[in-house]
Amino acid sequence: MNIKARVYVTLKKSVFDPQGKTIADALLSVGYAGVADVRQGKFFDVSLEADSPEAARASLEEMAHKVLANPVIESYEIEVDG
Amino acid sequence: MSARSVGVVVFPGSNCDHDTEYALSSVCGAIVRMVWHRERDLAGLEAIVVPGGFAHGDYLRTGAIARYSPVMTSVQEFAAQGGPVLGICNGFQILQEAGLLPGAMLRNQHVQFLSQPVSIRVERNDTSASAGLEVGQELTIPIAHGDGNFYLPDGELDRLEANGQVVFRYAGDSADANPNGSARRIAGVCNRERNVVGLMPHPERAAEDALGSSDGRFILDAFLAWRAA
Numbered sequence: 001m002n003i004k005a006r007v008y009v010t011l012k013k014s015v016f017d018p019q020g021k022t023i024a025d026a027l028l029s030v031g032y033a034g035v036a037d038v039r040q041g042k043f044f045d046v047s048l049e050a051d052s053p054e055a056a057r058a059s060l061e062e063m064a065h066k067v068l069a070n071p072v073i074e075s076y077e078i079e080v081d082g
Numbered sequence: 083m084s085a086r087s088v089g090v091v092v093f094p095g096s097n098c099d100h101d102t103e104y105a106l107s108s109v110c111g112a113i114v115r116m117v118w119h120r121e122r123d124l125a126g127l128e129a130i131v132v133p134g135g136f137a138h139g140d141y142l143r144t145g146a147i148a149r150y151s152p153v154m155t156s157v158q159e160f161a162a163q164g165g166p167v168l169g170i171c172n173g174f175q176i177l178q179e180a181g182l183l184p185g186a187m188l189r190n191q192h193v194q195f196l197s198q199p200v201s202i203r204v205e206r207n208d209t210s211a212s213a214g215l216e217v218g219q220e221l222t223i224p225i226a227h228g229d230g231n232f233y234l235p236d237g238e239l240d241r242l243e244a245n246g247q248v249v250f251r252y253a254g255d256s257a258d259a260n261p262n263g264s265a266r267r268i269a270g271v272c273n274r275e276r277n278v279v280g281l282m283p284h285p286e287r288a289a290e291d292a293l294g295s296s297d298g299r300f301i302l303d304a305f306l307a308w309r310a311a
Contacts, residue, residue, distance in 0.1 A: 011188075014235065018192070018193045019189055022193045067142070070179065072178075072186035072233070073186045073188060073233055
């Protein structure tokens with residue numbers, strides 16, 4: 001079956017995010033005084049063939065760990081559509 | 083001593099490969115073979131340099147795609163046999179992604195691409211790229227990178243220091259001395275076996291006085307002279 005999934009990759013909470021900090025500073029300078037913090041990241045929409053959503057998730061876990069994220073600095077979350 | 087045969091790995095997007103080839107051959111006297119990233123045969127080569135640039139465009143992450151190029155399996159085998167491997171800038175990032183060197187690079191602390199000379203201090207002289215140098219010696223060599231902010235969690239940094247794997251540190255006291263914000267001012271590291279070294283500064287861009295500094299030769303000459311114990 002064809003499965004659609006989304007993999008979110010962000011810097012680990014313990015890792016300083018220079019881009020997020022710069023974006024937060026920019027939002028403040030535009031006038032959004034309530035902004036306390038910004039963490040930026042990226043996501044990957046992946047369409048794949050798999051026997052089941054569970055199999056797709058297992059495969060995506062491996063992809064995220066090996067390729068899409070660098071486990072030294074990044075963490076990831078996977079959403080698999082029904 | 084006969085001239086060393088050195089391989090310079092070339093990825094789509096490498097852009098320091100020819101400077102590195104020139105510095106190693108014309109300046110330092112090595113015999114250089116350019117090794118396309120799809121090649122697997124490193125026979126006859128005594129040392130490998132992974133040069134700087136933007137391998138595979140650095141799409142996804144710096145070094146993340148390059149690390150799965152066919153040549154990297156051979157480079158890993160070469161390193162496992164004790165062969166000397168030097169990663170410069172993007173080459174360093176590729177070796178990190180490949181698991182040959184510790185740590186990862188974050189975006190520079192001020193989110194700017196930095197291209198400027200820096201001063202680095204030699205911390206270890208028992209690695210393939212620093213043997214024969216003096217500990218404490220300072221070298222002026224340019225950096226040119228957007229992601230050179232060396233990161234490891236504190237506990238792992240302690241272990242790195244205890245293992246003597248910090249080879250070069252950004253030197254000096256000015257606010258600008260550690261421009262990318264690297265943890266513990268780390269500019270270069272080695273693996274535990276000391277045959278694989280990576281550094282963010284570009285020794286090939288400081289290999290002749292005409293370039294403003296010839297300090298890079300200390301590193302390139304050390305690398306070419308190194309023999310596994």
